[in-house]
Amino acid sequence: MKKKYKVLLIVLSVLVLIRIFLPAIVLYYSNRMLANMDGYYGHIRDIDLNLYRGAYIIDSIYINKVDSVKNIQTPFIGSKAIDLSVEWQSLFRGRVVGELEFIEPTLLFTKDKAELSHVSKDTNDFRKILKSFMPLKINRFDITNGKLAYKDLTSNPKVDISMNHTYVTALNLSNVRDTSILPSLVTARADVYQGKLNMEMKLDALSKSPLFDLNAKVEKTHLPELNDFFQAYAKIDVNKGEFNMYTELAAKDGKFTGYVKPIIKDLDVLGPEDRDDNFLRQVWEGLVGLVGFIVENKKTDQVATKIPLTGTFDNADIGVVTAIIELLRNGFIHALYPSIENQINIASVGKMMEEQKGFFKRVFGKGDKKENDEKKDRDGKEKSKK
Numbered sequence: 001m002k003k004k005y006k007v008l009l010i011v012l013s014v015l016v017l018i019r020i021f022l023p024a025i026v027l028y029y030s031n032r033m034l035a036n037m038d039g040y041y042g043h044i045r046d047i048d049l050n051l052y053r054g055a056y057i058i059d060s061i062y063i064n065k066v067d068s069v070k071n072i073q074t075p076f077i078g079s080k081a082i083d084l085s086v087e088w089q090s091l092f093r094g095r096v097v098g099e100l101e102f103i104e105p106t107l108l109f110t111k112d113k114a115e116l117s118h119v120s121k122d123t124n125d126f127r128k129i130l131k132s133f134m135p136l137k138i139n140r141f142d143i144t145n146g147k148l149a150y151k152d153l154t155s156n157p158k159v160d161i162s163m164n165h166t167y168v169t170a171l172n173l174s175n176v177r178d179t180s181i182l183p184s185l186v187t188a189r190a191d192v193y194q195g196k197l198n199m200e201m202k203l204d205a206l207s208k209s210p211l212f213d214l215n216a217k218v219e220k221t222h223l224p225e226l227n228d229f230f231q232a233y234a235k236i237d238v239n240k241g242e243f244n245m246y247t248e249l250a251a252k253d254g255k256f257t258g259y260v261k262p263i264i265k266d267l268d269v270l271g272p273e274d275r276d277d278n279f280l281r282q283v284w285e286g287l288v289g290l291v292g293f294i295v296e297n298k299k300t301d302q303v304a305t306k307i308p309l310t311g312t313f314d315n316a317d318i319g320v321v322t323a324i325i326e327l328l329r330n331g332f333i334h335a336l337y338p339s340i341e342n343q344i345n346i347a348s349v350g351k352m353m354e355e356q357k358g359f360f361k362r363v364f365g366k367g368d369k370k371e372n373d374e375k376k377d378r379d380g381k382e383k384s385k386k
Contacts, residue, residue, distance in 0.1 A: 015051075023047045026056070030133070034063065041066050041073055055085030058133070065110075079105035087139050090176045097174045098136035102143045111152040139176055143168035148190075155232035163197065166190040173205040181346065182213060195221030195243070210251040210313065214258075215340050218245045223264070236285050240268035248344035254312050257349045263304040263338050267292050295331035303327075304336040 027047045034042030045060035059081055064073040081103040090097045146166035152159040170186040172178055182202035190197040196219055203212035223230075223241035230236050242265045249258030269289035270282065277285070296303050305327040308319035330336045 023049050023056075030058075034061075037063075039066055039068065040064065040076070050085075053085050054088070055083060058082040058084070074110055075106075075108050077105070077107055079103060082133075084133060086136065087176075090139060090174075093176055095139075095174065095176045096136060097139035097176060099140040100138050100142070102146065105143060105146045107146070107148050109150045111150075111154060137174045139172060139174040141168070141170040141173060143188075146190075152232065157228045157231055159229050159232050161226060161229055163190045163192050170205075175204075175206055182211070192218055192221045193223075193225040195219055209254050210256070211346075213250045213345055214248065215342075216247050217340060218243070219338075220244065223267075234288075235281065236269055236288055238267070238269060240266055242266055244338050246338065246340045248340060248342075249309065250344050250346050250349050251313075252346055252349050254314075255350050256309065256311065256313065256316075257351065258309045258344050259306055259341075260309065261304065261306045261336060261341075263302050263336060264292075265300070265302045267296070267303055295327055297331050297335040300335045302330070302335065302338075304330040304338075306336060 023046075027044060030044050030047065031042075034040075034044065040063055042061065042063035044058055048057045048059060050056065058079075060079075061082060062078040063076050065076045066073050079102050082105075083099075083101040083103065085099050087097050087099045143166060146168070147162055147164050148166060149162035150159065166188065167190070168186065168188040170184065172184045175183045177183075182204055184203050184205045186199075186201040186203065188197070188199040197216070199214065199216035201212055201214040201216075203210075221243040223238045223243050227237040230238055244263040244265070246261040246263075247258065249256060251257075267289075269292060270285040292303050305323045307323040307326075309316065310319070311317040326336065
């Protein structure tokens with residue numbers, strides 16, 4: 001009995017020592033690795049182990065881009081915390097996989113003169129960096145209250161736009177619980193300048209080539225809040241307007257098919273607010289506003305088009321002509337409906353989104369039978385609600 005107690009005491013002592021010293025050891029080697037990345041510099045403030053969960057938490061991590069000539073650091077990735085743990089429910093299915101959660105992360109893209117001309121080419125594979133922290137295959141991935149931002153420090157005015165309160169959940173990435181062709185599910189939502197982004201994507205995360213079916217929409221984004229962006233890149237500002245966008249995209253065997261449908265409602269570019277602008281600026285904004293007025297659907301006060309996307313990931317084809325035709329149809333004949341159309345899926349990949357028609361038939365046609373039937377159904381439901 002005394003021998004058993006001694007063995008138990010030794011085991012407990014080893015566990016206590018591991019709990020005391022392992023976080024410091026992991027923190028030291030992690031910071032050493034992050035400080036020696038090519039073109040980047042990173043640091044972790046602290047690491048906490050939760051042995052009963054089979055988890056550890058990274059406290060306050062950041063990774064900056066480094067100008068290789070001036071040795072200036074630019075923020076790139078940061079997170080208040082990262083929780084890495086074993087997914088216990090998958091153990092009962094005979095799989096050892098992990099869960100990964102980013103808490104209040106920030107991803108910042110920048111356009112800077114120093115970076116464009118001097119920073120060495122990005123040679124780091126962040127999947128390898130992540131794997132060094134999480135040796136298990138990831139089956140669940142979460143982002144809680146994230147931020148995606150873009151800054152252009154070279155423009156006039158400087159551009160600083162962001163997508164905030166981002167929440168992402170990715171399930172069954174290692175295909176533990178499903179055997180269908182698209183076993184994984186990714187959902188996302190975010191705030192975009194008083195508007196909302198919602199996305200749902202089914203995919204096979206283990207496929208060698210992209211295999212997914214994606215639906216996404218952005219609704220009620222307030223355009224005047226993006227005026228720094230418009231002034232920097234289009235030399236206009238917007239006094240009034242609401243941006244909406246609907247998209248579907250599917251991919252398999254290196255090919256993809258889909259569309260993007262942008263819709264702007266109540267657009268106002270030139271107004272009394274622009275009386276202090278210089279003459280050329282007023283002329284340019286007047287031309288933009290005139291074009292918008294001409295192609296606007298007067299019943300719905302919207303400027304809209306539908307841009308088909310087809311091809312391979314090495315050779316994409318954007319349907320510019322079709323986009324112009326859809327712009328004219330929306331303005332003069334048949335307003336595009338602000339919704340996802342449920343036209344695209346895996347079976348659509350590689351096929352034309354619509355049959356070839358003559359130019360005038362495509363402009364002045366009332367849309368295909370499916371589109372008209374769907375519109376009638378929607379109108380009927382709206383009337384019944386009233």
